Each structure stands twice: as structure tokens, then as C-alpha cells.
Amino acid sequence: MVFLAPKKNLFNLYFLRYKFIFLTIGLLFVYILLNGDIRSNINVRKCFSDINVQNKIEDILLSERKPRKGKTIFFHETSCNIPDTLNHVRLKARQACAIESAALTNPNLDIYVLFASPKILNNQTITPILESILSYPNVYLRNVNLWSYAADTPIYEWFKDGKLFKSKYIYSHVSDFLRYLTLWHWGGTYLDLDVVMMKTIENIPPNFAGAESIYHVAAGVLNFDWDGFGHEIADMCLRNFQTHFDGYDWGKNGPGVITRTLHEICKTKQIYLMTRSRCFNFNVFQNETFYAVPYTHWKYFFDSDYLERTLEMTKNSIAIHVWNRYSSDTPIIVGSNVAYGVIAEKFCPKVYKSSGKYF
CATH class of the missing domain: 1.20.5 (Single alpha-helices involved in coiled-coils or other helix-helix interfaces)
Structure with missing residues (x-):
């Protein structure tokens, strides 16, 4: 059955x-x-790891000539090497423009360009753009080993944990990490590679930043004194960075760090109240000083119809910020009548001339 x-x-x-x-x-x-x-994390770590080859540019910690504390402007280039390949120093014209403008307007300050992923330099690989910035006697190129650079600092144990390398915005967040770490080491000024200096900062008292809006202090221009309260601020920023780090939030670890830190120091969230008298001799310059053209209007720098308006908006600025995150793919024909080109021709003339057809 x-x-x-x-x-x-x-x-x-x-x-x-x-x-x-x-x-x-x-x-x-x-x-x-x-x-x-895991594989991605290993590859990211590897591309920032040191290499043992000839013609490697000097490490900032091992170099005989080191930055002058409080008398140096720093730039960070954080693009990543392809693992197992030799990477020569390469700078885009606009990055080099930022460097030249700093060197030109601040001849009594040192200009250090730090590479997070180890780079090689020899006579055969120097491009006309690179030659332009190296013609300035105050410009220095250095490699940075992230691990040794973070050692013996307040952020080393956090860094060893590897959270930074899991970031969705790894290159941006390595830059955020380095700007506060560099100012902790040496003091001085950090500048983004999409900032063009138009006036000297040599005579500005230390400890300053710039407002981006009524709600945020930006991190594209930062100056901390190398000792005293300036060093305390750098220390606070490093601790704030690791406490609030979010690899999925682009801005929380850069402008977010300095904004939160100044909230604590100044006992206010009102950016316009962050003056030296209230903030223990730290000053937040208002928008027109560094960020006269907000990111929502970044196209003003690239549109000839806005030339006069943009030049008027920035006439009292110490520097301009061209918002590379939004503008990097917008071409400029050398000689065209747009604000960015006009400013670049004046304040980074060698780079602008050597950039070819497009800037």
C-alpha cells in the first residue's frame, strides 16, 4: 500500500x-x-605604504631640512598610488597654481607640499608645470609615511585600528586627517589645493580660520600656532576627529572638526561671534576673506558673464576657494575671460603659462 x-x-x-x-x-x-x-582595505593600505626605490623624494621626518615651525604653509596631495607601480610626482595645473600663488605672495614663508602616497622625482619626469613651482626657492616637496607621521601623537592608536582606510571618501578623509596632524607637528598654515592666494598672510597673527557660512567654519584655510594655545587647538582637533569620525560623511571630518572644536572653545555656535576677544585669541574671518564665492555659486569662477561680479566679490579677499569638488571637470581655455583664469594669470603666472591650451 x-x-x-x-x-x-x-x-x-x-x-x-x-x-x-x-x-x-x-x-x-x-x-x-x-x-x-578586506581586499579593498588591504589595497588602500598598500598604496599609502612606503617604497624602497631610487629617486624617492625625501620623507618629511627624515629630511635634514624640516619645516620651520609656525613659518610654513602646507599642502597635501593624497591621491593613491596603484599598488606595485612606480609613481612619479604629478600635479595638475590648478593644484600647482595654488602652490605657486602661496610661494609668490608669501616669499618669507616656506611652502611644503606633502605626498601621502610615496612619490619619485628625477630630471626625466619633471614636467613644465612642476618646473614652474620648483623655480621658487621656498617650495619643498616631501613624502609622508602615514604610520610614522601619526606615531607618538594623540591619534596614533585610533589610526592603527584602520577605520580611516574603510572610508567611502578615502582621499578626502586622508587629507582631513593630515591637515590636523601636520598642524599638530609643526604649526603654521594649511591650504587646500584649490585655494589661490592673492595677498600675503605673513603679517596675520597666528590662530585663524575662515567662515564658509553662518553655520560652518571651513577647513580649507587653517592656521595654528606651533606652541601654546595653537598647539592645544591642534590637539583638540585630533581628538575631535577620532571621536566623531564617520567614513560615510564627506564633511564631518574636515570642516566639521574645526567647527565643533570652536563651538567648545568659543562657547557659541554663532560663527560671527568667533573673534579673538571671545575665542582666546583665535579668529574666524568672515566669508569674504577666503570664501567670498560660496560653493553654491562655484560656476561664477568659470563663466565670462560673471567675470566683473566675481572680481568685485573677491576684491578684498586674501584668497579664493574654487570648490574643486564641483568644478574639477569644468575646463578653462588659457586666455579666456573668466574670473579663475584672470586671477590665475596674475597670481600663478608661471603655472598658467606652462599649462598648455587648458588650465
């Missing part, structure tokens, strides 16, 4: 079978995802 299983039992058997299949697929997906993150 043959006994047939009830329909309900057959349904349960099929349900269990497909449940097992879907569970297996899900676990496999998670395994692949996690291992992909």
Missing part, C-alpha cells in the same frame, strides 16, 4: 528547501562582500 504525503507536508518540504537555498546565497553574498572589503 502506498501512502501519499499530505499537501501541507509537501509545501513544508519545498519551503524548507528554498529557505535553505536563499540562506546559503545570502551567506555567500555576505562572505564575498566582507572579503571584498
Whole structure:
């Protein structure tokens, strides 16, 4: 006699079978995802790791000539080497423009360009753009080993944990990490590579930044004294960075750090009240000093119809910020009548001339 299983039992058997299949697929997906993150994390770490080759530019900590504390302007280039390849120093015209403008307007300050991913330099690989900035006697190129640079600082234990390398915005967040760490080491001024200096900062008292809006202090221009309260601010910023780090938030670890730190120091969230008298001799310059053209109007720098308006907006500025995050793919024909080009021709003339057809 043959006994047939009830329909309900057959349904349960099929349900269990497909449940097992879907569970297996899900676990496999998670395994692949996690291992992909691990491999990606290893590759990111590797591209910032040191290399032992000839013609490598000097390490900032090992170089005989080191930055003058409080008398140096720093730039950071944080693009990543492709693992197992030799990477020569390469700077885009606009990056080089920022460097030249700093050197031109501040001849009594040192200008250090720090590379987070080790770079090589020899006579055969110097481009006309690179030659332009190296013609200034106060410009120096240095490699930075992230691990040794962070050692013996308040952020080293956090850094070793590897959270930084899991960031969605790794290059931007390495830059955020380095700007506060560099100012902790040496003091002085940090500038973004999309800032063009138009006036000297040599005579401005130390400890300052600039407002981006009524709510935020920007991190594209930062100056901390190398000792005393300036060093305390740098220390506070490093601790704030690691406490609030979010690898999925682009701005929380850069402008967010200095804004939160100044909230604590100045006992106010009103940016316009962050003056030297209230903030223990730290000053936040108002928008027109460094960020006269807000990011929402970045196209003003690239549109000839806004030339006169943009030059009027920036006539009292110490520097301009051209918002590379939004503008990097917008070409400028050398000689065209746009504000960025007009300003670049004046304040980074060698780079502008050597950039070719497009700036």
C-alpha cells in the first residue's frame, strides 16, 4: 500500500528547501562582500605604504631640512598610488597654481607640499608645470609615511585600528586627517589645493580660520600656532576627529572638526561671534576673506558673464576657494575671460603659462 504525503507536508518540504537555498546565497553574498572589503582595505593600505626605490623624494621626518615651525604653509596631495607601480610626482595645473600663488605672495614663508602616497622625482619626469613651482626657492616637496607621521601623537592608536582606510571618501578623509596632524607637528598654515592666494598672510597673527557660512567654519584655510594655545587647538582637533569620525560623511571630518572644536572653545555656535576677544585669541574671518564665492555659486569662477561680479566679490579677499569638488571637470581655455583664469594669470603666472591650451 502506498501512502501519499499530505499537501501541507509537501509545501513544508519545498519551503524548507528554498529557505535553505536563499540562506546559503545570502551567506555567500555576505562572505564575498566582507572579503571584498578586506581586499579593498588591504589595497588602500598598500598604496599609502612606503617604497624602497631610487629617486624617492625625501620623507618629511627624515629630511635634514624640516619645516620651520609656525613659518610654513602646507599642502597635501593624497591621491593613491596603484599598488606595485612606480609613481612619479604629478600635479595638475590648478593644484600647482595654488602652490605657486602661496610661494609668490608669501616669499618669507616656506611652502611644503606633502605626498601621502610615496612619490619619485628625477630630471626625466619633471614636467613644465612642476618646473614652474620648483623655480621658487621656498617650495619643498616631501613624502609622508602615514604610520610614522601619526606615531607618538594623540591619534596614533585610533589610526592603527584602520577605520580611516574603510572610508567611502578615502582621499578626502586622508587629507582631513593630515591637515590636523601636520598642524599638530609643526604649526603654521594649511591650504587646500584649490585655494589661490592673492595677498600675503605673513603679517596675520597666528590662530585663524575662515567662515564658509553662518553655520560652518571651513577647513580649507587653517592656521595654528606651533606652541601654546595653537598647539592645544591642534590637539583638540585630533581628538575631535577620532571621536566623531564617520567614513560615510564627506564633511564631518574636515570642516566639521574645526567647527565643533570652536563651538567648545568659543562657547557659541554663532560663527560671527568667533573673534579673538571671545575665542582666546583665535579668529574666524568672515566669508569674504577666503570664501567670498560660496560653493553654491562655484560656476561664477568659470563663466565670462560673471567675470566683473566675481572680481568685485573677491576684491578684498586674501584668497579664493574654487570648490574643486564641483568644478574639477569644468575646463578653462588659457586666455579666456573668466574670473579663475584672470586671477590665475596674475597670481600663478608661471603655472598658467606652462599649462598648455587648458588650465
